[in-house]
Amino acid sequence: MQPYRIAIFASGSGSNFQAIVDQVQKGKLDVSIELLVCDRPKAYVVERAKEAKVPMFVFSPKEYESREAYEALILKELVERQVDLIVMAGYMRIITDVLVGPYFGRMINIHPSLLPSFPGVRAIEQAVEYGVKQTGVTVHFVDGGLDSGPIIAQRAVEIHEHETAESLAERIHAAEHVLLPQVIRWLREDRVSLDGRRVGVRL
Ligand SMILES: Nc1nc2c(c(=O)[nH]1)N[C@@H](CN(C=O)c1ccc(C(=O)N[C@@H](CCC(=O)O)C(=O)O)cc1)CN2
Numbered sequence: 001m002q003p004y005r006i007a008i009f010a011s012g013s014g015s016n017f018q019a020i021v022d023q024v025q026k027g028k029l030d031v032s033i034e035l036l037v038c039d040r041p042k043a044y045v046v047e048r049a050k051e052a053k054v055p056m057f058v059f060s061p062k063e064y065e066s067r068e069a070y071e072a073l074i075l076k077e078l079v080e081r082q083v084d085l086i087v088m089a090g091y092m093r094i095i096t097d098v099l100v101g102p103y104f105g106r107m108i109n110i111h112p113s114l115l116p117s118f119p120g121v122r123a124i125e126q127a128v129e130y131g132v133k134q135t136g137v138t139v140h141f142v143d144g145g146l147d148s149g150p151i152i153a154q155r156a157v158e159i160h161e162h163e164t165a166e167s168l169a170e171r172i173h174a175a176e177h178v179l180l181p182q183v184i185r186w187l188r189e190d191r192v193s194l195d196g197r198r199v200g201v202r203l
């Protein structure tokens with residue numbers, strides 16, 4: 001099989017980044033992690049990438065004149081490394097057409113709610129504050145909107161009585177660490193089809 005090269009975009013702790021690295025290192029995910037893109041130089045995901053010897057493009061948006069300017073540099077890195085798939089795993093910046101244009105259909109995001117409920121930031125807190133009985137995680141293609149791209153997969157997570165955002169987050173993250181590598185595996189194996197907003201997966 002041809003190599004399948006991925007870039008992971010992250011801004012925070014990087015537990016999803018680590019879940020992908022672990023699956024690759026165990027031989028359970030046949031991809032090459034070519035690059036970590038991170039907008040927060042002090043984020044723990046940077047330490048995880050150093051440990052895993054994954055090349056990095058780490059930047060502070062304040063040092064660039066616009067989103068488009070730093071996304072153009074990122075795109076150059078991605079093209080030079082022949083990246084097949086962008087995986088957004090806790091990347092906290094909205095992507096513009098500079099990347100959405102060339103990568104639509106090859107760029108996914110994991111979100112800690114059952115979209116379209118609770119888009120944006122603080123999705124776990126939003127679910128607890130709203131009082132829903134069930135939330136979950138979503139992996140979707142990234143489009144120009146915010147958390148509005150075609151949905152590839154979802155997993156539900158029950159919200160227990162007296163649940164706090166912290167206790168729920170642990171179970172949300174556990175679900176993410178299973179679902180995200182699974183979706184990457186489906187894409188690597190060319191099992192996912194996209195027709196408008198409809199996404200099909202051949203299991
Ligand atoms: N074009 C898209 N870009 C991104 C998407 C997307 O669906 N379309 N998903 C996000 C991830 N995300 C939720 O899943 C998300 C990330 C960031 C924000 C946001 O409001 N960011 C602010 C800055 C926040 C901060 O610096 O603390 C901003 O960019 O102004 C909302 C949702 C990844 N990108």
Ligand SMILES: NCC(=O)N[C@@H]1O[C@H](COP(=O)([O-])[O-])[C@@H](O)[C@H]1O
Nearest residue numbers: 012013014015016090110111112120
């Ligand atoms: N709106 C985007 C968003 O909220 N993404 C969420 O950020 C967390 C990153 O955790 P991690 O850094 O430990 O992988 C994950 O829960 C991911 O779903």
